[in-house]
Amino acid sequence: MFCLRFNCGLLTGCALLSALLLAIDGRAGPPAPPTDLPTYETKYYVLHTDLAPAEARAVVHHITLMAEEYNRRTSGMGKRVDRRLPLYLVQNSGTYFTLGGEPGTAGLYAGDKLLAFVRDPLSTETWHVIQHEGFHQFADAAIGRELPAWANEGLAEYFGEGIFTGDAFYTGLIPPARLRQVKGAVADGKFRPLRDMMQMSLETWNAHFGLAYEKAGHNYDQAWAMVQFLAHGDDGKYQQAFANFLAAVSRKQNCERAWVANFGDDLQAFQKHFDAYWLGLSEDPTARLETEALVSTVTSFYARAFSQRQYFDTFEQFLTAAASEQLKADEDDWLPPEM
Ligand SMILES: [Zn+2]
Structure with a gap:
């Protein structure tokens, strides 16, 4: 008889490794007390940040859309988040460590706050961390602590890979470099058997944190690959079952029973589909x-300029105006020009 034992342990925290931050240690930069940070009351967050006001404005725009996407995507699970969540985004590494950031990390969600180090407020890496940890924080507030570690980390990575376009948040992207890592791990048998992954507790997950890529990195890649597969694999065949599974565990249903009810009890067959799906993908399957997402970004700016009666004869003219930050927009409909 098939038996799958899950550990639905409490989520106590997640810190995301950053290759860029590995060089930073706790002595870098003068520490500043948290109370020195300017605070912004936004729609979904209380933002504490040492970013310049213009950069903070861009961040507020992004995190507002991010929270709305999380609200929308978790609407069938748990409750609506009706309080502002604490978010600390800091550029000063001393402040980052004073607030609890660990050397070698770029951000963490520790249950009481989300903290991220912002090397560049517009970099993909920075937003990967904020979107990843932001999902943990949001899931904790909306769903509670019911998600198994693989689903929580996999979903956090899934949203971490999302692209913000000004008016929308695109998810489901497969970066080619990450795909190569996943293909290699599947082909070389470096991933854990699905059964092991599903049984992994958060304590074990966190115990691997800080270890070499062979352990910690593979766990994140595998969890992401599982969620990506369940959300989009085989033309979306598992999407509804995955949503049902997440809704069931968020209602405290036993994880094993929820899995079997939605995916059946033949985990070996499921593993085969998973492996075949990843190995069969082309080099850049989500290029379209x-x-x-790129067209959506351009459209976001073009529509705002058009609404201000700013017209262009050619696309090159539009690009030139964009590059020199000359595009117009209504004050209430502003977008970060650096995008
Ligand atoms: Zn995480």
Whole structure:
């Protein structure tokens, strides 16, 4: 008889490794007390940040859309988050460590706050961390602590890979470099058997944190690959079952029973589909989606300029105006020009 034992342990925290931050240690930069940070009351967050006001404004725009996407995507699970969540985004590494950031990390969600180090307020890496830890924080407030570690980390990585376009948040992207890592791990048998992954407790997950990529990195890649597969694999075949599974565990249903009810009890067959899906993908399978996200970004700016009666004869003229930050927009409909 098939038996799958899950550990639905409490989520006590997650810190995301950052290759860029590995060089920073706790002595870098003068520490500043948290109370020195300017505070912004935004729609979904209380933002504490040492970023310049213009950069903070861009961040507020992004985190507002991010929270709305999380609200929308978790609407069938748990409750609506009706309080502002604490978010600390800091550029000063001393402040980052004073607030509890660990050397070698770029951000963490520790249950009481989300903290991220912002090397560049517009960099993909920075937003990967904020979107990843932001999902943990949001899931904790909306769903509680019911998600198994693989689903929580996998979803956090899934949203971490999301692209913000000004008016939308695109998810489901497969970066080619990450795909190569996943293909290599599947082909070389470096991933854990699905059964092991599903049984992994948060304590074990966190115990691997800080270890070499062979352990910690593979766990994140595998959890992401599982969520990506369940959300989009085989033309979305598992999407509804995955949503049902998440809704069931968020209602405190036993994880094993929820899995079997939605995916059946033949985990070996499921593993085969998972492996075949990843090995069968082309080199850049979501190139079209990425192009759509780019077009969406351009459209966001073009529509704002058009609404201000700013017209262009050619696309090159539009690009020139964008590059020199000359695009117009209504004050209430502002977008970060650096995008
Ligand atoms: Zn995480």
